[in-house]
Structures are given as structure tokens and as C-alpha cells.
Amino acid sequence: MLIHLKLTGRLLYVEPREPLDAHTHIVFHLDDGHQLRLWDLRRFGYIKLVPSGRLEEMPELAEFGPEALEMTLGEFKNLLVTKKRGKVKPLLMEQKFISGLGNIYSDEVLHYAGVQPTRDVSTLMEQEKELIYEGIQTILPAALKHRGSSVDLYVDIYGRQGQYVPHLQVYGREGESCYRCGASIKRIRLGGRSAHFCPNCQR
């Protein structure tokens, strides 16, 4: 089974007595008496059945680069070498390049590394590449430990919101003070998305 929750999808592990609402599209009856429900407000999410043993061949999976938490520093540096130019934040968010970083965590990783989101990858120094890698390996596990950032409709399988938002350093903090240096956090438009950064800590 291949599951993509897209923008507003939720997988919910619930007691069968929980009322079904209009946004519940699929219900699995589990052996332990619970139900696993696919809930999706916008209906962009999907569940596809894949013949056993053919998961690797699915085009949906071929679109993804290495998992952010499963690559070595050497692999990350090699990937960057393949990209001659382009702004660093949109690159980090490109799932064909690395999978697992979206709008929130690319902002947080670049603040950790002290690199501005608009920097061209061709200008990154070795030490900055290492700090970006270290930021990925530090921030993603911390966010996972707090069950993610519920800045929108995201909840976990038990319907609980993620608790990482109070730990965010720049994302969603436009005009507020940088926790590290006190400067005002800036928000700009970049590649059709927003980017948040500290103009003092990030160069």
C-alpha cells in the first residue's frame, strides 16, 4: 500500500464508536478492534494498492531523492556538487534532491547553519555545507521527538497536535526577535513560497 497524505490528509487510529464525519474516506478494520481511518479535508491524499514486490518500481517513489536522515555527510556534499547553481532554500525543499525537508524545516536548518535562504549553492563554503548537514541531522529528530509542527491541520495518528512550534527559531516569527542575537526576523517570498531568516545570524 502506498499512502500519501498530501496537504490535509490524516491517518487516525480510533475506536469504532467514534463518529464518522464527511471527510473520512476509507476505514480499515484492524485485528485489535480499532479502526484506521483516512481523513482528508481537501482530498488531495491517496492510497494506492501496489502488486507485492513492485513497490520500488512505482513512479511515485522514483520521484524522491535520498531520505534526509539516511544520508551521510559525504553523500550530501556529493549531491550539492551535482547542483552547479540555484538558491539553497528551494534546493533543500526539492524532494527529487533530498526527501523530507519542507518549508518549515528548510528555514530552521538554514538558521542553524547561519546561511541565508537566497544564497546560491555555488557560493557555499565547505564549513557551511557541513553546518547545513548538521542542522538537518539535529532539527529533524528534535521535531520528530515533539511529533512535528502543527502550524496547519497536521495531527498524529492519535489526533494529537505536534508540539514543535514553540521550538521554531525563525519559521512563522516574522518581526519577532531572533533568540540568538535579538535582530528582527525577516520574511521574504522565494520560489513561490515564504522564507524566514535572521538577517544578522545568517549570511
Ligand SMILES: [Zn+2]
Ligand atoms: Zn539572529
